[in-house]
Amino acid sequence: MLWLCLNFPRLPIEIFLRAGVAPDSLAVAGSGNAPLVITCDARSAAAGIRDGMTVSAAYALLPELNVRPRDTSAEQRCLEEIALWALQFTSQVSVHAPDSLLLEIGASLKLFGGLDALCNRINESAAQLGFDTLTAVAPTPRGAYWLARSGLGISVTDRETLQHRLNRLPVACLDAEAKTFQSLARTGIQTIGQLARLPRDALARRFGQRLLDQLDRAFGKLPDPQMTFIPPSAFSAHLALPSPVSEAQALLFAAHRLILQMTGYLSAGNAGVTRFRLVLENESGKTTDAIVALSMPSRDPKHLLNLLRERLLQTRLAGRSEAITLEALDIAQLAPRNFSFLPDAAHAREERATLVEKLRARLGSDAVHGLSLFPDARPELAWHEAEPGMRTQPGPPLLRPAWLLKQPGQLKLHDGQPYLDGQLRILDGPERIESGWWDGFDVMRDYFIARNTSGATFWVYRERVPAGNWFLHGIFS
Amino acid sequence: MSAALDTLLHNAAIWRGSERSRAESAAIPSGFDALDETLGGWPLGALIEIIARREGIGEVSVLLPALARLSRGERWVALINAPHIPYAPALFHAGIDLAKVVVIRATGTADTLWAMEQALRSGTCSAVLGWPAAMTEQAIRRLQLATETGRALGIYFTQPGAIPRTSPVPYRLQIDGTIDSIRVEVLKRRGGGLASPLLIGPAQIGLAKIF
Secondary structure, three states, X not given: OOEEEEEOOXXXXXXXXXXXXXXXXXXXXXXXXXXXXXXXXXXXXXOOOOOOOEHHHHHHHOOOOEEEEOOHHHHHHHHHHHHHHHOOOOOOEEEEOOOEEEEEOOOOHHHXXXXXXXXXXXXXXXXXXXXXXXXXXXXXXXXXXXXXHOOOOOEOOXXXXXXXXXXXXXXXXXXXXXXXXXXXXXXXXXXHHHHHOOOHHHHHHHHOHHHHHHHHHHHOOOOXXXXXXXXXXXXXXXXXXXXXXXXXXXXXXXXHHHHHHHHHHHHXXXXXXXXXXXXXXXXXXXXXEEEEEEEEEEOOHHHHHHXXXXXXXXXXXXXXEEEEEEEEEEEEEOOOOOOOOOOOHHHHHHHHHHHHHHHHHHHOHHHEEEEEEOOOOOHHHOEEEEOOOOOOOOXXXXXXXXXXXXXXXXXXXXXXXXXXXXXXXXXEEEEEEEEOOOOOOOEEEEEEEEEOOOOOEEEEEEEOOOOOOEEEEEEOO | OOHHHHXXXXXXXXXXXXXXXXXXXXXXXXXXXXXXXXXXXEEOOOEEEEEEOOOOOOOOHHHHHHHHHHOOOOOEEEEEOOOOEEOHHHHHHOXXXXXXXXXXXXXXXXXXXXXXXXXXXXXXXXXXXXXXXXXXXXXXXXXXXXXXXXXXXXXXXXXXXXXXXXXXXXXXXXXEEOOOOEEEEEEXXXXXXXXXXXXXXXXXXXXXXXX
16 A cells, blocks of 8 residues: 655645635635734745734734635545545545545556656646645555655655654654644654654653554554545536636636536546536625536537637626636546547548537527438428537438528418529429427418529429418528 | 540549640549539638529539448548538439438538537548538638648538628538529639539439430
8 A cells, every 4th residue: 555645734825825816915714803824925025925924913014915814625525525536646635634645556556657657647636626735655554654744755665664764754744633743742752753652651651542543554553444435426516716707718717627626536436527517606796607518528628618618708797706616517428539540430520510519509409400310291390409419310312492490481472383583483392291280280282393484493393271371481592 | 535435534633735724633523524624623621612692503412422422431421511411322322322411400500510520620521512501701701721631622612692702611502593503603613714514414413304
């Protein structure tokens, strides 16, 4: 077993900053009578604000400072959402509250091309999601956690080196109460190594069995089973926007973070999304949905973002958005790609589908369709809108106009003869079409092909019941 | 002239130096000898404006043989903002593979032009036919660039009402009807040179047998 700890040291503020729209000079503070600054952004830090400072002192330094109360439940939810994304690297992910994920990567090394390649990839991907990370690798989960938290970005793969490294860590990395740390300080114990050298029974007596167990787990002397994160059946990720946003571009920046989380999750199961939704929550709590449908499953973040952009540009936003949620509505397995040198039919089909999606994202899904034949004698029912690319059954070889009118238009008569930009001369007909008595849409018509003196040719019919009226139904363009 | 040479010269892919000064990269046979002689087939990768004097004179029929041929390939044939329902039985009868046809309805000129540009540029369409309500010089330049990129048959239809006298579009054809044929006038083409109007007849595709 080899554990990688992915620690998010700035999570309390990054849950606000990663949306890209946070106000300048933001700090996150704890609660209580004299709240302390937990962490702050670069601009506040430049003004001299430090972690652990009281909020009132921070205001004195920077009057325009924005202070947000810490939102631990949002942090927890964010961690679980990142855990979904992390499933692409290993199937065993654990959420280690309040600020870390633990990934068992022993089985993933070969797939990702070794430890260094995997670590780089994880760090880069996390940065794209908008997080600073500290990582460390160790044979025990707690060891990896301690090493990561201490800021040592190291990879340790054997127990001996681990012991050596852990011994030099300060006792502050232990999970203990304030009074325990005080008594440790009083006895002059500063490092894990000093603590571990104490007689075990004395250690347990003075500082509690829990502390001893922590040490044993870190060194691997006690098993330390981790609760494997069980992904929910559907993907959903939420992002609060600290400043309300109405510009599509800013929304897209924030949505991009969530799309990357979703595609990470999708790649864990070699799946693609065929329908997803961005829910925009406005200031008064109302929501607007932007739904994107794809004709072929995809997990290409660039492609998905493009589709979402087109969709958003077409969506009427109800006021400014305060939060966004991305949901994968339909997920399908991706067919394994055929890596041939020649462009094959499947690849061409995929490329064609991309265009259809792009057009649909902006124009609406009804606005793009294919054509198919349908065996019905009634001209308006002899064809259907179909999914583009659908094969159709062959039809009878009938002489038909290239354009059919959406509604037949009644023709004027001159001396009892139909007339359209001039007298119409009958070229062909009648072709009698009688059908539909069974479904209430009866058609009893005699069709003719007729041409005027300008050379325009039309498909017209004379109604038999009620008798006599002439209609234009098609144009031989 | 030998029969073999004669056939060869009728091939649209062959370019006769005497007719035009500069060769086009690609074209496909239009299915009409007269048109192939004057135009060298429908050019691919160069935008074409078709000015139809009125509806129903064969302005779409002149394209059907080329569309049928193109639909046998792997790419879409896109119809964007067509004035009426593109009638599947007629297209099928003309030999077009309906599985390659994609019909796009766009409301407004901006969306129509956008859809045309996307379709042309994507490289996934062998033919893009668009009916924009209006056209600007800038739009023509964009569409021309997209047509080149996608190496497609790119065509937009306009009405004779508001045609600016000069336009950057490389090909411009005016189509009119006569009592028994389609009259095609090449107003502008690459390589220059005026051509006399040509007649395709007796009339629209498929109607020949009832004339």
